[in-house]
Amino acid sequence: MDGNFEIIAQVLFWGIYSGCIYILLATGLNLIFGVMKIVNFAHGEFLMLGTYITFFLFIMSGFNPYVLLCASIPLLVVIGIIVERLCFRPILGTGKLNEIFVSIGLIYIIQNLVARIWTDEWKTIQSPYRDITLDLGVIYVPLDYLIIMAVTAILLIGLYLFLHKTWIGTAIRATSQDRAGAMLMGINVERMDMITFGIGAALAGAAGTLWAVSGQVFNPYMGSIPAIKAFAIIILGGLGSIPGAIIGGLAVGLVENGAAYTLGGAWKDAVSFILLIIVLIIRPTGLFGEDEE
Amino acid sequence: MPYHDTVTDMKQGISYCILVSILIMGTLLFSGCTEQSAPETTETIKIGVVASMSGPASTTGKDIWQSAELAANEINADGGVLVKELNKKIPITLVQGDDESTREGGIKAVSKLITQDNVDLLVGGYSSAVVSAHQSIVADNKVPYIISGGSSTAVSHRDDIDTSYMFFHRPNTDDSAKASVIFINEVVRPEIYKKFNLPEDRPLRVALIFQDSPFGKGQQEAVLHLIKEMDLPIEIVAEETFKMGESDFRTTLTSVKSKKPDLIYAVTFLNELIPLTQQAKRDVGMNTLILSIENNDDPDYYTGVGEYGDYTLMESRFSPYAIPKGSTSEMTKQFLDNFKQKYGGFAGMMGAATYESIYIATKAIEEAGTTEKGAVQKTLSDLTTDHMMEVMKDGKITFSPDYHESSFDLYVEQMKIDPAVGEIRPSIVWPESIKEKGFEIPDWYQPGST
Numbered sequence: 251m252d253g254n255f256e257i258i259a260q261v262l263f264w265g266i267y268s269g270c271i272y273i274l275l276a277t278g279l280n281l282i283f284g285v286m287k288i289v290n291f292a293h294g295e296f297l298m299l300g301t302y303i304t305f306f307l308f309i310m311s312g313f314n315p316y317v318l319l320c321a322s323i324p325l326l327v328v329i330g331i332i333v334e335r336l337c338f339r340p341i342l343g344t345g346k347l348n349e350i351f352v353s354i355g356l357i358y359i360i361q362n363l364v365a366r367i368w369t370d371e372w373k374t375i376q377s378p379y380r381d382i383t384l385d386l387g388v389i390y391v392p393l394d395y396l397i398i399m400a401v402t403a404i405l406l407i408g409l410y411l412f413l414h415k416t417w418i419g420t421a422i423r424a425t426s427q428d429r430a431g432a433m434l435m436g437i438n439v440e441r442m443d444m445i446t447f448g449i450g451a452a453l454a455g456a457a458g459t460l461w462a463v464s465g466q467v468f469n470p471y472m473g474s475i476p477a478i479k480a481f482a483i484i485i486l487g488g489l490g491s492i493p494g495a496i497i498g499g500l501a502v503g504l505v506e507n508g509a510a511y512t513l514g515g516a517w518k519d520a521v522s523f524i525l526l527i528i529v530l531i532i533r534p535t536g537l538f539g540e541d542e543e
Numbered sequence: 544m545p546y547h548d549t550v551t552d553m554k555q556g557i558s559y560c561i562l563v564s565i566l567i568m569g570t571l572l573f574s575g576c577t578e579q580s581a582p583e584t585t586e587t588i589k590i591g592v593v594a595s596m597s598g599p600a601s602t603t604g605k606d607i608w609q610s611a612e613l614a615a616n617e618i619n620a621d622g623g624v625l626v627k628e629l630n631k632k633i634p635i636t637l638v639q640g641d642d643e644s645t646r647e648g649g650i651k652a653v654s655k656l657i658t659q660d661n662v663d664l665l666v667g668g669y670s671s672a673v674v675s676a677h678q679s680i681v682a683d684n685k686v687p688y689i690i691s692g693g694s695s696t697a698v699s700h701r702d703d704i705d706t707s708y709m710f711f712h713r714p715n716t717d718d719s720a721k722a723s724v725i726f727i728n729e730v731v732r733p734e735i736y737k738k739f740n741l742p743e744d745r746p747l748r749v750a751l752i753f754q755d756s757p758f759g760k761g762q763q764e765a766v767l768h769l770i771k772e773m774d775l776p777i778e779i780v781a782e783e784t785f786k787m788g789e790s791d792f793r794t795t796l797t798s799v800k801s802k803k804p805d806l807i808y809a810v811t812f813l814n815e816l817i818p819l820t821q822q823a824k825r826d827v828g829m830n831t832l833i834l835s836i837e838n839n840d841d842p843d844y845y846t847g848v849g850e851y852g853d854y855t856l857m858e859s860r861f862s863p864y865a866i867p868k869g870s871t872s873e874m875t876k877q878f879l880d881n882f883k884q885k886y887g888g889f890a891g892m893m894g895a896a897t898y899e900s901i902y903i904a905t906k907a908i909e910e911a912g913t914t915e916k917g918a919v920q921k922t923l924s925d926l927t928t929d930h931m932m933e934v935m936k937d938g939k940i941t942f943s944p945d946y947h948e949s950s951f952d953l954y955v956e957q958m959k960i961d962p963a964v965g966e967i968r969p970s971i972v973w974p975e976s977i978k979e980k981g982f983e984i985p986d987w988y989q990p991g992s993t
Binding site: 267370374381390465475510511 | 597598599601602605755783784785786788789790791792793794795797798801813814817818821822825826827828843847849
């Protein structure tokens, strides 16, 4: 019984870890969708860029990879702003098909650029804390995963405070709720789009850094599957809802790992979509979605 | 039109121009990704190289392509391939077919190689799933294809299509599973039982972790079949699958750990074995042995896995760092040196097999005296030539009459950290005839449930 409890606790722990990566990725995607109402299939490429920027800075500086978040997040904000300004702003409001094709084009461009710069071979980096394990009473867990969970929580709290306690955050929320109304109130909605896209890309980039630090391999093509799952999560949680992305991300992480344990790893991807279908049948707007979405 | 609308339109126009420029620049920049060696004369032998130049298996794909290029350069430097019907030597031109590590990509690449590039012969192919998807195109067009991957018997033993033009220069899943299982039973089991004083009637507990693909399932079936057929004292305590390209094995390994195995038998690709090994040791805290199979014997494994690869085992047929004694060792050293000189790194097993495949192809053309596909196919069917780098049964490369498979002498390596390079390096520990060192059980090892 004790042994079983330990295993269940361990599987739940891995589920929460996976959930943290999904939460950051999906929150960024949902923030962008909430404000700009665009569908960016290239969102997974920001995660991939986060892994490579961390890798590059780690190799160049030898700094602690967690500290490198301070560099990778601003860099991803800048990249996000450039992408929004050059690729999405010109087509905003011209139809979903344009957004889809621009984002698909971006996938190939970013993947090939990264492959050109860093080659397409699989890469890994190692955390300086990789050999430290902590006793949580029920299970032993590597310190890195606790740091990853703490960093995710800090980033989400930071995002909450930014959105609720700053003027720009209030303006972003206003733009998300009523774009025309926000414009009439003097808010520069295009600037809000740009800032939001930058923050969304940075959250995905942070997920990439945490992905790399946890010792997972990465190459230029690794962003597509997480991006598809992030879409499933935001539909599951409710389009445009940040609490929905958090709950959805955690749910997908837990369900995937539960399925890997009970049904086998081959079922991991399928169950997230089974969960999505079940939620949509019961609640078509997703867990936290509003009717008009 | 109001002034600000005009300005907005102009701004939008500029942005569109920038976007279009980026797209065009991107297209131009990356159109060189599939650059091929250009024919120097109008008469040339076109060999299509099917390799995963992009996607999850791109590391192996690059190894395949570079090794093919090395072989072609050597042959061309010697004047080319003697074609008797033309009474002269003809150079080789390689044409790259990127299967993108997907079934659909493979179909597209092979169709293009055959119908647009009009290749005389094909070599390469890695994943069984990808190869099986484009086999029917090769069968329909009757182009000789020397396949250095696609190890599943579901690929080479299929009877729903005509495989007479396909030649498999690799051990199939039954062969590699047999070598691994015999090694486990004859070497690993006695050592563990002696060290831990385990009762002889206790079966060795083995956990199978395999890719959910024809390659993985082929190995799984072969292992289960061999244990039963040979009545071996081995119990499979876990059978866990994972999706191709998986990088998170933590829960799978937690499940495996709960079954208390003595050894993990991992059927993976390179990009899967590295995180699997690291996560087993670092995250799940498993103090057990991991045995993987030959396709992972690649320089990137030794670099990527780090210290977590210490004492791991690998069934192999070609290694960048362990060269079996005998008639193949000189050529292997030469190949590795030439490869390093040209590309600045080490070739892997798939590279070696492809390098040999190019030589096999040219030998067949020379013996046929023509590039006519039917004649080349017939020559390949009857071909017997000396082995080159990979050790073959009886020292000869020849394709079996039933399924056109060549037959290898396989071996098992054990990895140990080499402090001089800070990476693991292999030593051959089985079979007795070529072993460099004895198999060792590490101090941290703990057997499964007693």
